[in-house]
Amino acid sequence: MTLPHREADVTLPKPARKDPHVDLEKLDAAADLMAINMGPQHPSTHGVMRIKLWLDGEMIVKAVPYCGYLHRGVEKLCERLTVVQLTPIVDKHDYVSPMTNEQALNIAFERMLGLEVPRRARYMRTIIAEIQRIASHLLWLGTFTLDIGGTIGGGASLMMYTFREREAILDVFEMLTGARFHYNTHTVGGQRHDVPVGWPAAVKKMIDAVDAHMPEYEQQCYGNDVLVLRTKGVGVIDRELALELGLSGPNLRASGVDLDLRRDEPFSAYDEIKVNVAVATDGDVYARFDVRMREMHESIRIVRELIDSIPEGPICSQKPVKVPFAVKLPAGRQFYTAIETPRGELGTYVIGGGAEKGAAPYRLKFRPPSLHAMSALPYALVGHTVPDVVAILGSLDPILGEVDR
Amino acid sequence: MAVDESERNFEHPLYHYWENMPGGGIGMTSLDRLLMHSARHSLWFFPMATSCCAIEFMTAAASRVDMDQVGTIIRPTPRHCDVMVVAGTITVKMAPRVKKLWDQMPEPKWGIAMGSCAICGDFYRDIYSVVPGVDTIIPIDVYIPGCPPNADQVMVGLQRLQEKIAAQLAGKTIDKDPRPPNMIYPAIGTHGDARQTEATATGQLEASRNLGYGGQEHRVPVAPPKPPAGDAT
Numbered sequence: 001m002t003l004p005h006r007e008a009d010v011t012l013p014k015p016a017r018k019d020p021h022v023d024l025e026k027l028d029a030a031a032d033l034m035a036i037n038m039g040p041q042h043p044s045t046h047g048v049m050r051i052k053l054w055l056d057g058e059m060i061v062k063a064v065p066y067c068g069y070l071h072r073g074v075e076k077l078c079e080r081l082t083v084v085q086l087t088p089i090v091d092k093h094d095y096v097s098p099m100t101n102e103q104a105l106n107i108a109f110e111r112m113l114g115l116e117v118p119r120r121a122r123y124m125r126t127i128i129a130e131i132q133r134i135a136s137h138l139l140w141l142g143t144f145t146l147d148i149g150g151t152i153g154g155g156a157s158l159m160m161y162t163f164r165e166r167e168a169i170l171d172v173f174e175m176l177t178g179a180r181f182h183y184n185t186h187t188v189g190g191q192r193h194d195v196p197v198g199w200p201a202a203v204k205k206m207i208d209a210v211d212a213h214m215p216e217y218e219q220q221c222y223g224n225d226v227l228v229l230r231t232k233g234v235g236v237i238d239r240e241l242a243l244e245l246g247l248s249g250p251n252l253r254a255s256g257v258d259l260d261l262r263r264d265e266p267f268s269a270y271d272e273i274k275v276n277v278a279v280a281t282d283g284d285v286y287a288r289f290d291v292r293m294r295e296m297h298e299s300i301r302i303v304r305e306l307i308d309s310i311p312e313g314p315i316c317s318q319k320p321v322k323v324p325f326a327v328k329l330p331a332g333r334q335f336y337t338a339i340e341t342p343r344g345e346l347g348t349y350v351i352g353g354g355a356e357k358g359a360a361p362y363r364l365k366f367r368p369p370s371l372h373a374m375s376a377l378p379y380a381l382v383g384h385t386v387p388d389v390v391a392i393l394g395s396l397d398p399i400l401g402e403v404d405r
Numbered sequence: 406m407a408v409d410e411s412e413r414n415f416e417h418p419l420y421h422y423w424e425n426m427p428g429g430g431i432g433m434t435s436l437d438r439l440l441m442h443s444a445r446h447s448l449w450f451f452p453m454a455t456s457c458c459a460i461e462f463m464t465a466a467a468s469r470v471d472m473d474q475v476g477t478i479i480r481p482t483p484r485h486c487d488v489m490v491v492a493g494t495i496t497v498k499m500a501p502r503v504k505k506l507w508d509q510m511p512e513p514k515w516g517i518a519m520g521s522c523a524i525c526g527d528f529y530r531d532i533y534s535v536v537p538g539v540d541t542i543i544p545i546d547v548y549i550p551g552c553p554p555n556a557d558q559v560m561v562g563l564q565r566l567q568e569k570i571a572a573q574l575a576g577k578t579i580d581k582d583p584r585p586p587n588m589i590y591p592a593i594g595t596h597g598d599a600r601q602t603e604a605t606a607t608g609q610l611e612a613s614r615n616l617g618y619g620g621q622e623h624r625v626p627v628a629p630p631k632p633p634a635g636d637a638t
Contacts, residue, residue, distance in 0.1 A: 041453065047459070069496060070493075070499070072496065077529070095457035139460070163468050180555060181457065
């Protein structure tokens, strides 16, 4: 907008950020930009996705992410299955942290039906969710440093260390549920598997091992000039943009927004404990990296605080389910609720009264945090070079099973 | 199962050069044994990693179950690799890319289907966008069942592949592994919406046929649409 009478001396305020949705014909009038595709089979994309990049030399002038390579029609599938059958389905969404997916789904059903969850089950859920957060962040740390290749001794060395701890965590889960990966341990009204004998001791031993190795990771990452130089000031997402795009979790907290549903809208047993939320203000790759590293320390502290004080009592407020039609949702009622997963706010929107005489939801919609993290890519990538793409993508930590569903 | 085996060529191009030389037959046999022996103990893996099984495949390559101890190495480009590991659900959108990457791999090459999604589609098999089994697109030598299979089971599958290569080295005829018996689904859409079944079957069948192979043995064949009544020609 220009003012006609003062056209010469008015300097309009600079736009706060570059619009990534520029018209390519205007941008590439001379047709000298090079367009390349990253993906769908690219080792650094953490799944199957494609980013189309328009390059001027090595600088990115426009980037468009494409998803849908893992679209499995899960929301359609959920309309056919009953409430009881849905828990193993949502395991496969965010396959790096299946426990929190189950938790989100079952909390949604419980809040919709007004069911009470026993205190023992709530403590177990909280402990499981925090251990799962550590496992998820460990896998993120391994693959992130593998991508940017900045750790001491080459890229893959830190991944080997983090997988060592992750295996210890999976052993603990296997002891509890009998499964290594897709657990199916949450159910409507509580838990399916009670704490086995010796489990708290095994958890404490595992947590001690992870805590003992954390300084090792920090020394390899914070003390490494290559990693710091490649991440500081790269891929900046400012506070307003992060709020506008609906980022959540560590990505949002790295942009200076102090929001964590564990503290602000407590679920399970988070209302009985204090959660210290890690916040950074820079909004760059380094800040997101820093927030996740600090979150791991906080999770270790929470698990240590809760593991000795698991109360006695029942683990489920409902009778054990023998038929898949045991739980029915009221017809026509809508409900939305969200919990904090390792990637951010995972929302579940349910409309009751579907197939199987109301035992299946009429509609089940998920609000995955990874999808919103991916929508920040066109803003964050512009102005950087091709090697920075993997650093920025790795720092946003999207899981494509959750994006495409 | 569904793929024509005669299209596969295990012979190295160097063989034909040797064959025409005097006394080349003896050398060729030795070279054959040498090449297969080397391939057996240095399999390079190309991870066609799409979803959950990819994490477990990474675990197999990581510190506890060290896949490198039997000479394997994971390379992210198809042109270096001997074995394609399909780990995860293959969708209709991804299927042409899988076929293209398989074609880019040099002979001899082997395929491993890891996890029930890659083997038969598992509970996504009657979804409109999922290919019910990757063996409808590329030939598969070894099936590793599980959801997802443990990292140890990946090692077992790797052993099975090495056994097959050893049998090939000994001059035996190699039959293709069958699908695991509980993963041959007679029909798709058995627990789905009956109205969608036919459309889904047609769509998935066309998607796999258009890639050059036709895999229809494990599902109900769909009758071709009837021509309109008035169309006599």
